[in-house]
Amino acid sequence: MKSTLRSRTQKLIVFTAVASVFGCINIVAAATSEALFYATPFTEENSFTEGIEGPACDARGNIFAVNFTRQQTIGKVSPDGKATIYVELPGVSVGNGIRFDRKGIMFVADYVGHNVLRIDPATRAITVFAHGDQMNQPNDLAMAAEGTLYASDPNWKEGTGQLWRIDKDGTVKRVAEKMGTTNGIEVSPDGKTLYVNESVQRNVWAFTIAADGSLTNKRLVKKFDDHGFDGMRCDVDGNLYITRHGKGTVVKLSPKGEIIREIDVMGAMPTNICFGGPDGRTAYVTEVKHRRLVQFRVDRPGLEWQRSRPE
Numbered sequence: 001m002k003s004t005l006r007s008r009t010q011k012l013i014v015f016t017a018v019a020s021v022f023g024c025i026n027i028v029a030a031a032t033s034e035a036l037f038y039a040t041p042f043t044e045e046n047s048f049t050e051g052i053e054g055p056a057c058d059a060r061g062n063i064f065a066v067n068f069t070r071q072q073t074i075g076k077v078s079p080d081g082k083a084t085i086y087v088e089l090p091g092v093s094v095g096n097g098i099r100f101d102r103k104g105i106m107f108v109a110d111y112v113g114h115n116v117l118r119i120d121p122a123t124r125a126i127t128v129f130a131h132g133d134q135m136n137q138p139n140d141l142a143m144a145a146e147g148t149l150y151a152s153d154p155n156w157k158e159g160t161g162q163l164w165r166i167d168k169d170g171t172v173k174r175v176a177e178k179m180g181t182t183n184g185i186e187v188s189p190d191g192k193t194l195y196v197n198e199s200v201q202r203n204v205w206a207f208t209i210a211a212d213g214s215l216t217n218k219r220l221v222k223k224f225d226d227h228g229f230d231g232m233r234c235d236v237d238g239n240l241y242i243t244r245h246g247k248g249t250v251v252k253l254s255p256k257g258e259i260i261r262e263i264d265v266m267g268a269m270p271t272n273i274c275f276g277g278p279d280g281r282t283a284y285v286t287e288v289k290h291r292r293l294v295q296f297r298v299d300r301p302g303l304e305w306q307r308s309r310p311e
Contacts, residue, residue: 040295041292041294042077043077043081043292044292047075048068048075051094052065052066053095053096053286054097055285057275057277057305058308061278063079063274064098068084071094077293093115095108096108099304101143102308109151115128116151130166135172137154139154140152146191162174162178163177163185176215179196184197184243186303189236192208194209199228202223202225204221204253205218228246229244233273233303235298239300247268248265249264250270265287267292271288275301276305280302
């Protein structure tokens, strides 16, 4: 009898301990889940101008965005949120979308000068990497794994837009025209699909990227009924994070066009998004109303973070 009671008592102790451990795991998991997709301020309010745009992270975790304190600048924000001017753009140039390659070279869409600028990470020297007289105003950039750039190019006055491919030698080629106001742009994880959204028309399109870099098989991924679009980035699973200008959210969209969730970003006018942090799971959003960067944690790393790792 004592042996049976002792055995039952031991089992109860073990069961209680296991239950306690799993209870703690569930609490931690719940806390972790609650911490995801919850935006908080990252930089001080009004630290950027109304032209705040084009965020991108370098391999060290610094975040860069255009028009810090005044127009024609690019601001550098350290991982702890301290911001300084990184460079001042020459002449009339004003930046928008920013991308980094694996060597740390920065590429900037200069919508006033009709350029894509190249900034050397060692010297901060600024040169014109690509130029197109037929460009309206190169707006946002996407980079394929091998370094090819794609640029959206809206004409806001006419409500139209086009797309450009910029090869690694700076050669510019128009790959789509007669579109709506092309804005956010991204290459899928497998490199086979180019996504682009149209801000005014509220469409998200996908193109197949052919072997020669041309675009084929245009198809509609998702049409929204309200609020505009702006910047757009993929995570490593191919889900799209799209800033919804006027609604104050970032929508997470599956490659099939299904809305997975929407994140409030503490301001009505988010313009663009990037991914960084030590694990690639921190999203940084530029927001116009408060002229600042906000941040939130996500469940999977951003594709650009993965692609920009040094070789």
